[in-house]
Amino acid sequence: MENIRGSTPLAPQKGPASRRFGRGVACCVCFCAVLCLFLVCLIISAGIAALIIWIGLHPHSPHFTIQSVQVPTLQVIQPSPAGSHKNQTSALVDVDIIFSIEATNPNKKIRIYYEVINVYTLFSGTQIGQTTQVPAFIAGHQNTTFLVAEVKAQNFPVTPSVSTSLLSQIALNAISLQTHVDVKAKVKFGIYKSFSFWVHSHCDIIVTPPTSGHVAGHLQSPSCRMLA
Structure with missing residues (x-):
């Protein structure tokens, strides 16, 4: 084995x-x-x-300045006394402001495609009227284009303190407003088109109110600057 x-x-x-x-x-x-x-x-x-x-x-950002303003309507309706209209707790503003805005492309070799242009106005940090949008367009080299934007609203609610301050400035015939122009744009040179970017302009303006004879108010002094 x-x-x-x-x-x-x-x-x-x-x-x-x-x-x-x-x-x-x-x-x-x-x-x-x-x-x-x-x-x-x-x-x-x-x-x-x-x-x-x-x-x-040598690219430069486009810039915007306010050239003229017409104020056909600016009326303040204060809250009604207690017992008259109990549901009205805020003041109301009827507003119609027409802006002529100069949009400048300072670049010699770059075209700018403005996709979105929003314009709105504030008084004492409170927006009055609706945001308006200007139609899109393309600005050529070293192009200057004049835009018209109308900020308009009826029975726009504001706080009583804002309405009181606005009435005081109307009485003084000089109203301080802040107008913003927010722009979404692209730059184009040759066949190249950039990504979209935002440009923000802030204008401090003083306007006169419309008169009782239905004469529109106008621009007294503008001061515009670019925001980051």
């Missing part, structure tokens, strides 16, 4: 499969390093190209 004896198992040895696995890992690491280097070079090249374009084009 043949004796069966136990034997010590041989330790596994590294074969061709292990060497192939090691080479695969090395190739993967090398590929990732080359890819990262390529992306870094691409980002640097894009930055250099953008700098060259900026130096060549």
Whole structure:
């Protein structure tokens, strides 16, 4: 009868499969390093190209100024005394203000596509009237375009304190308003069109109220600046 004896198992040895696995890992690491280097070079090249374009084009933001204002309507209705109209707790304003706005593209080589132009007016930090939107348009190189925006509302609610202050300035024949022009635009040069960006203009203006003879109020002094 043949004796069966136990034997010590041989330790596994590294074969061709292990060497192939090691080479695969090395190739993967090398590929990732080359890819990262390529992306870094691409980002640097894009930055250099953008700098060259900026130096060549000298881009400037468009700016907006208010040229004239007409105020056909500006009427304040104070809250009714107690017991007259119990539901009226705020003052009301009827307003109709027409703005002539100068939009300037100062760039020699860049066209500007104005996508959205919103105009609204505040008195003492409180908006009076609805926000109005000017139709979109494209401004050519060094182009100046005159826009008309009408801020209008009837029975627009404001607080009694705002209405009292507004009535005081109407009596003094000088009303301080803040007019905002918020613009969403793109720049175009050649076949390139940028991403959309916002430009904000803030104008402090003084206007006269309409007279009892139905003569519209007008602009006394404007002061406009760009906001960040």
